[in-house]
Amino acid sequence: MENSYEFLSLVLDSITEHIVAIDETGDIQFVNKSWLAFGNKNACLIGENWSGVNYITECEKASALGDEFASHAVTGILSVIHKRKNSFYLEYPCHSPDEKRWFMMRVSPFRTHGRNYFVISHQNITERKLAEEEVEKLASLDGLTQIANRRAFDDFLKEEWLRCFRLKKTICLAILDLDHFKLLNDDYGHQYGDQCLIKVAELLKEFTKRPSDICARYGGEEFVLVWGNLSIEQASRLLQKLLKKIQDLKISNKNSPVNQYLTASIGLAVMLPNIENDEFLLTNNADKMLYKAKRAGRNRFES
Numbered sequence: 001m002e003n004s005y006e007f008l009s010l011v012l013d014s015i016t017e018h019i020v021a022i023d024e025t026g027d028i029q030f031v032n033k034s035w036l037a038f039g040n041k042n043a044c045l046i047g048e049n050w051s052g053v054n055y056i057t058e059c060e061k062a063s064a065l066g067d068e069f070a071s072h073a074v075t076g077i078l079s080v081i082h083k084r085k086n087s088f089y090l091e092y093p094c095h096s097p098d099e100k101r102w103f104m105m106r107v108s109p110f111r112t113h114g115r116n117y118f119v120i121s122h123q124n125i126t127e128r129k130l131a132e133e134e135v136e137k138l139a140s141l142d143g144l145t146q147i148a149n150r151r152a153f154d155d156f157l158k159e160e161w162l163r164c165f166r167l168k169k170t171i172c173l174a175i176l177d178l179d180h181f182k183l184l185n186d187d188y189g190h191q192y193g194d195q196c197l198i199k200v201a202e203l204l205k206e207f208t209k210r211p212s213d214i215c216a217r218y219g220g221e222e223f224v225l226v227w228g229n230l231s232i233e234q235a236s237r238l239l240q241k242l243l244k245k246i247q248d249l250k251i252s253n254k255n256s257p258v259n260q261y262l263t264a265s266i267g268l269a270v271m272l273p274n275i276e277n278d279e280f281l282l283t284n285n286a287d288k289m290l291y292k293a294k295r296a297g298r299n300r301f302e303s
């Protein structure tokens with residue numbers, strides 16, 4: 001009984017991985033129940049009518065429609081069929097309209113009755129992928145304010161700099177430092193200070209909404225904003241508004257010589273990326289402008 005076709009196909013039908021076996025030409029020879037059930041649930045073109053269907057041709061059709069993972073799958077399957085690789089695996093997204101899903105596809109060969117066959121299995125790896133996404137997100141966020149941290153900011157700036165270089169567009173960078181924050185901490189306590197940092201970060205998000213923008217906690221009571229493809233005039237208008245909005249938060253800082261409410265100083269720099277400058281120079285310039293704003297009396301921006 002244990003060696004019978006019925007017994008073995010029941011075993012294959014009981015596992016959750018979607019399994020399909022093909023021959024050297026790509027023609028489907030066997031599918032398990034999970035593979036059929038997934039196809040039926042997801043309106044796949046091949047269902048119960050799998051006999052005589054060529055798996056590689058179907059992947060090529062999907063690839064021609066722009067599915068880049070189908071194209072990788074074809075390359076991988078052929079590399080095992082042509083013995084360039086012993087096995088192949090590929091992780092790919094397969095999101096449905098209402099849930100995120102990822103699968104891992106594995107291709108392994110076997111030989112029987114003088115012919116070569118290939119098992120292609122698809123395993124749902126969504127749980128692992130979601131956990132990885134969460135870890136990635138946590139690693140790029142500042143723990144207190146939940147906006148980007150310095151590391152994520154550095155990565156973003158590098159990318160955005162290159163993008164503006166290619167597009168020949170200016171990029172603006174502003175470093176914002178809260179004024180007399182030490183007095184605020186001393187007068188109202190560190191926890192109050194923490195809440196203020198959270199409120200300011202929330203506000204900065206409002207000013208950096210495009211995909212080419214970012215706000216980040218640069219360290220302590222210092223924040224940084226980047227706007228790709230923005231002119232200095234546009235950035236200046238945004239910063240005027242931002243300075244006002246920070247004061248409008250009405251966060252008490254009673255002993256500040258600048259204002260009874262929390263204020264900020266900002267250094268703004270703009271550059272048209274080219275081969276003679278880089279993002280570090282942009283940051284340095286903004287830093288110098290911040291210093292100028294502090295010396296000029298705070299609660300202002302300089303560029």
Ligand SMILES: Nc1nc2c(ncn2[C@@H]2O[C@H](COP(=O)(O)OP(=O)(O)OP(=O)(O)O)[C@@H](O)[C@H]2O)c(=O)[nH]1
Pocket residue numbers: 144177178179180181182183185189190191192193194197219220221294298
């Ligand atoms: N509550 C809180 N305070 C912080 C945090 N990080 C840095 N600080 C405080 O921010 C203050 C920064 O002080 P300074 O560098 O002297 O600057 P400042 O008092 O803001 O003065 P200016 O920048 O010159 O206007 C220090 O008291 C730090 O302890 C934080 O995460 N939470």
